[in-house]
Amino acid sequence: MVAEIPPSSIEAAFVLEALQKGVRVDGRGLYDYRALRISCGPALGMVEVQLGQTRVLARVSCEVTRPAPERPTEGIVQFGCELGSLAAPGLDSGPRASAQEVSVSRMVERIIRQSRAIDTEALCIMAGEQVWTVRIDLHFLDHAGNLVDAAAVAAIAALRHFRRPDVTVDGETAIIHDPRDRNPVPLSIHHTPVCVSFAFLGANGQLVVLDPALLEEQTQTAAFTVTLNAHREICALNKAGGVSLDAEQISRCTQVAVTKAEELINAINKALVQ
């Protein structure tokens, strides 16, 4: 398994030089997303997102389990996120998760779990006895830069696309209906959070681009992600490590992100209707 080869110094210099003239390597505008394609189905809760060449597949499934003892009336949400050797050469080189895998999976987990996108109380079947455990598996198929945005769109779209079996509670017993007898029902999703990621390039992070492609991501000196929903509410901000950035840059990026998040959410809504 070959180690990931970093970009050559000529490539890195070219990216910077072009950006200083306001030009991106793939000809996009500084704040343009790559072509976004969201395919839902055929299975329920299955969504594949293509953001440029980056591809992520999300699968949502559920099963009946006992609730956590300290939360007897809430369902459980589990995440499985593997950035394996399919997505890029040199990944998956050990039993422990790589730093990149951990950071992407923590990000997606955060936006779904901590922003309370899923109503976990609605997943309760019988308090203290039976609840739904909803599992979201994210598979990275192709790493061509900006996995987080693609993964976030895939995860929330898959959750909205998914249908769980219908349940009737009759006193002490809960009857879980076969999807063939009764139509499965959607999960209770409060809002649709999406991530908008920026990369900062140059020694002081003075050049900013939205939705970095692979080469831009490999030469970035800082990264910043805003998580927003359709109500223009900021769910999370993430700037971890990298060079220090101006507060003004951050607030400008957040403004751009509001418009971009709307675009992403409209694309998700359109894809789910079809």
Added chain:
Amino acid sequence: MSRPDRREHGQIRALNCVLGQLSRTDGSAQFSSGSTSLLCGVYGPIEARLFEEKIDRAHVDVRLRPDIGLPTTKDKWAESAVRKTFERNILSHLHPRTLIQINLQVKEGDGGVDAAAINATSLALVDAGIPLKTMVAAACCAVRADGEIVADPTEEEARDALSIHTFAFSSTSPDDNPVYVDSRGSFTMEQYDKCYDLCAMTVQRILAFMRTAIEGK
């Protein structure tokens, strides 16, 4: 007794494949048989780790990830099915001390995953330009409780079947011995022979499909 999706006993589900979708791999193929869909990405020949380097041939490594949940022994079995089928088929002596890494991702699993994995790998290896002795295709069939033999069983049919058989044949000659055989459950030799013939016939159709797909690339 009719099948849940109203297919004929010998009828397989609709085949579909897309080659070269992925941008980072050397070759990739997505193969679907009805609602069973797998994506295979191949890197190779690339640098091998020291401990798996072989002095006279390439090392073949297979990784399969399921669509839902963590990998289980079922997925390990599918990995070994693919590895056993292709270890001798890849002309590994042409690339000594290198690694050919086959990555499989189950997108949707609805019966016949092992066979679909072999088919996806076959196409991905061709897309990657890895030298092969022959093209290989696999098919799966099940013997139902009523004794009927059905081709390309769904997950539901496989669960209720008395035995399941997966065969992989190479393209050089239909009279050759199969490259891979996996039969499990309880069955008579007569049933086995019928399954063998049914799968051999199905594999020929799959090979023809693969040829059209590759020529149309």
